[in-house]
Amino acid sequence: MLLIPCPWCGPRNQLEFTYGGDATVKRPLPDAPMKTWLEFVYLRDNPRGPHQELWHHSAGCRQWFKVLRDTQTHDILASGRADEALPGATA
C-alpha cells in the first residue's frame, strides 16, 4: 500500500486517493487537429521506471496533484502541485 505525500496534507494512505493517469499528457487546444485529440484521449506511454502521475486526494483535500512514482519499485520519488514541475521528472 503506497504512502502518498499529498503536497497539501502530507503523507497519507493510498486508500484516500484516486489515480488519475499520466501527468505529462496535456489537454490540446480546442482547435487542435483530430490526430492530436486522438493521441490525447487514447495513447499513453507505459514506462518502466519513474513516471509522473496525477493523483486526486479524493477522500481528503480534493486536490489533484502530481506524483513521481517508479513503476518498477513503487517508490515515490517526489510530489508537487498540479502546476508544478517535479524535481527529477524528465518530461
Added chain:
Amino acid sequence: MTQAFRLPTGGIIDRSRPLRFEFDGTAYEGYAGDTLASALLANGVHLVARSFKYHRPRGILCSGSDEPNALLQLDRGARTEPNVRATTQELFDGLIAASQNRWPSLRFDVGAINNALSRLLPAGFYYKTFMWPPTPRWWLRYEHFIRRAAGIGRSATAPDPDRYEHQYAHCDVLVIGGGPAGLAAARAAAHAGARVIVCDENPAFGGDLRGMNDDGSNIDGKARATWIDEAVRDLSGSGDVTLLIRTTAFGYYDGNLVALSERVADHLAAPLAHMPRQRMWKVRAGTVVLASGAHERGIAYAGNDLPGTLLAGAARTYIDRHAVRPGSRAVVFTNNDSAYAAALSLSRAGIAIGAIVDAREDSELTGALAVRAREHGIRIVSGSMVPAAHGSKRVTAVDIESLSGGRGTRVDCDLVCVSGGWNPAVHLFSQARGSLRYDESLAAFVPERSPLAIVAAGGVNGCSDVGGALADGHAAGLNAAAKAGFRGPASYAAPHAEPVAPGRLRPLWSVPARDRSGKRFVDLQNDVTVSDIALAVREGYESVEHLKRYTTLGMGTDQGKTSNIVGLALLAEQLHRPISAVGTTTFRPPYTSVTLGAYPGEEAGAHLEPTRYSAMHDWHVAHGARFINAGLWRRAHSYPRAGETPDDAANREAKNVRTNVGLVDVSTLGKIELQGNDVAEFLNRVYINRWDTLAVGRCRYGVMLRDDGMVLDDGTTSRLADSYYLMTTTTVNAVEVMQHLEALLQIDWPELDVYLTSVTEQWSAAALSGPKAREVLAAVVDIDVSNAAFPFLAVGTCTVRGAAGPMPARLFRLSYSGELAYEIHVPADRGRAMWEALLAAGARYGIMPYGTEAMSTLRIEKGHVVIGPEADGRTTADDLGMGKLVNAAKWCVGKPLLSRPALIAPDRWQLVGLTALDGAVMPRGAKIVADPDHALPNPMLGHVTSWCWSPNLESWIALALVANGRARHGETLWAVSPLADAKARVRVRIGPPTFIDPDGERLRG
C-alpha cells in the same frame, strides 16, 4: 489417560490447572501452558495425521508455526476450522480436535493404497495423466475427482459467528519477533526515544529462550527467564511501546506497511463478549527490525516422516518448555551443534540416547555443546548417517551407517531427533524486496540488503547463540531508532551473554538412496521426495519456480518453511550448480495462513460499505416503503399497501402522478454549487449546450460528454444569482462528475475563476408532479406559482409552511415525469417537515408518495434517458436523440472526437420507443431481431435498455437502442431473450421514444 509422558517437574505448564480435551473421540488431559501438540505428546499420541498424497502416517515434527504435518480440524460447531497447527494451538478446556485426510480412521486409512501405488504417482502425475484427451472438458471432469481425493479438512458451513477488527497504527520502530534479539532491539530503540511496537506470534515473549533450560548460562548475570521478564516489564513501562503477543507479522507492503494478525481469542473456547476473535493490524513503520529467528530443517532419509520423528529443537522444546517426554529411547541425527543441546535435554529428562549420529568427522566436533555431550557420556557416532528409519505407525528403529560406506547397524528407538541446520526466517525481508545471500558456513540464505527501511537482527542474520543475538539486536534497535531520527542519549547498555563457540556445520540435505521403496521426504506436507525432485530435473524443470509448481514443493499451508531450502539445495545438487545460483522461490504474503474473516474485519455484512439515507428515510420506513440500493443510497422503490405487490404499488403510484399528483424523494441527486466569475464559460466547456445565455432565476437541462465523445452524465443547472449556480447530477454518478469537474478546473483550466462545492448532503429535495401539483404547492409556499409568475424552468426561493413552522426553500420548475412538476429543496434537516407539509397539503388532491419504480415508469413513458441503461458509455448525444443540443458555435469536452466516422455512421444504434404488440409481456434483457426464427447466431439489430408495464398506456413499452432506429419508426421487429426465456418472442412496433405528451404541453401548462 493420565499424561504418562509428562515429566514430574519443570516446564512452564501449570500443573494445578488441568484441561480436558478430545482427539479423534478419545478424552485426554493436559495442563494450562500446553499447546495441543505438547498435550498430545504428554499422552503418548504421536500419530496425528495422514499425509496429503500418500496418506502416510504422520506425527508432530515441529513446535511452532513451521509445522507441516500436525494439521488438525478444530471442532467448535460454527467455529470449526481446518488445518489448525497443533503446535501453535494453545490448549483450552473442552477443546475437540480431529485428524484430517483419512477414512475411515486415522489408524486404518483406505487412502494409504496411494502409498503402495506410489510408483504410479510420480511428480507431475496429474499433469501427465489427465491431459488426454487434450480438451479442457476432460480435464474439468477429472478435476472433480482429484479435488475430492486431495481434500484436507472441511470448512464451516454456518455463518461465521465471530467479530474481527482492523487497527491502524504508526510507529518509529516495529520489532517483529520478541526473542532475545527482538527484545534487545526494542529496548534500545525505546530508550533512544522512539515509538515502538513489538509483536511475537507466541503467547509470551522470549522466543527460543521461553521456558527453556538455561543449562548454566545467563544474561547480564541473571537467569534468562528473569532477564526476559525484566525486559518485558521495562518495555511495558516505557513511554510509547506497544507489546503484542499472539501476533504474527504476515505481510510486508510498499511504504513499510506491515500487516499483523493478532489472534485475540483463538486460545479460548470462544471469544469473550468484549473480544473480537482476531485483530488485523496495519502498521506503518518508520523502520522495521526483523528478529524473526530461524527454522530448523531436517535431513531427507528413508522413513524420515514416521511418527516419532521430531526436529531436534522441537524435541528440546517439548522437554524443557512443556515437561513432556517425546519418547523413551532416542537417536539424534545431525550435521551441526544445535542438536547437542537437544541431546542434553533428552538426557536430563531421562530419555535413553542410543546415539548421536553426526555427519561430521570426529575432528570437527569441537563446539562447546559437542564437548559437553561427550562429557555427559553420550555415544557419538561421527562421520555417519541414518540411511533409513523403520516402523509403521511409529518409528521403532533406525539404521546407522558410515558416510564412507560399510555395513550399518540397527538401533532400536521410538524417537528420532533430526537437525539439518537452520534456515533464517527471511520471508518478510524478501517481501520487503530484500536480496538474500547464501552463507556457505550456515548453508542457508541470510538477508543482504533491502531498499526499504528494514534491519535484520539475531537468528535471521544467522546468529546461533544468545550472546550474539543480544548484541545484534541491540545494535539493530539503535540503528532503527537513528533512522527514525532518535539518537539517544541511550541510557540502556547492551545486554550481555557469554558467547558460545559454535562448531561448523557440514551441509547434508539427503542421504544416498538405498532402495526404491524408502521414500526420503523433503516436503512432508505435500509429500515431495528427493526422487520427485530428481525426476523433475530429468524432465527439464530446472528453474526453482518451475520445480516448485511441478512437484508442489513448498506449496502447502506451511509454505515450505521446513522444506524449501532442502528442496532447492537438492535441485542445485542435481544441476551441479552452486545453491546461490539456483536461488529461492519468491516469498509472498502471508507468512502464515490468516483467517479470511480477518481481511474484511468489520467491513462485512451491513458494514461492507457505507449506507446513505435521506432525511425522509424514517418516514418511508414508517409508511411501508420497499427499498432498493442506488449507489450507496437506500431509496424507496414503492409504497405497497395491504394486498399490493411492489409492482402493483408502482403502477398505482405512476398512474396517480398522471391523474392527480405525486411526491418523490429526490434528495439523493448529486448537487454541486458553482461560484465565481467564469462559471458560464466553464459550463459552456463541460456541457454540449450553451450556458452563457442562461438568465438568473432560470435553469436548463444539460448533457456532459467524456473526452472520447460518449455521454458522461446529464442533469440540470440553475442560475441562482449572477455568479452562483447549482448543478444537479444523477444519483450514482455524483462522485465521478465532481471528480471530473475538479480535474478540469485544477489541471487543465486553473485560470478559470470557478469554485465547486458538493452540497448533496446539505439539501433535502422532493419532486412534486402531476396536474394538481400547482394547487398543492400554492398551499404551502409564500410566492406566486402561477404559470405566468413561475413558468417552466423557473428557479426561485420561497418559504415552505410546515407544521413546525416555516422553512426556507429553493424552488425549481423542472419535470422528469413529463407532468407539471416542481422540485423543492430545503436544508437537509428540514426534509421530513417539508415532505409532510406537501403531503398534508396534497391530501385533498389525492396526493400519493411514489418511489423509484414509478419514477422509472414515468420517465420511460416520457422517453427520458438514464445514465447506465441508455447512456451506457457507448452512446453519443446523437444516439440518444439529443444531437440537436450539441451547440455548433462552441467547443466542449468530447466534441472534437464526435466527428469520427464511426460515431456518425448511419447504422449506429439509436434510441427508439417500443410497444409490445399482441398484448405480450416484454422479456427481460431482450434483443431486437428481424426474424426470431433465424438460426443462431441471430443478427442483432439492437437491444432493449429499459422496459415497463405502462399503467397509463395499458401496454408493455420499452426504450431500446436499435440500428438506424430513427429511420425505422413504424416498423415491426421482434424482441427475443434467449438467455431469460428461450421461447420468448414479442412483436414490437418501433416508434419515437416519447410515448406521452410528445409536445410537452403538460409540463409547460
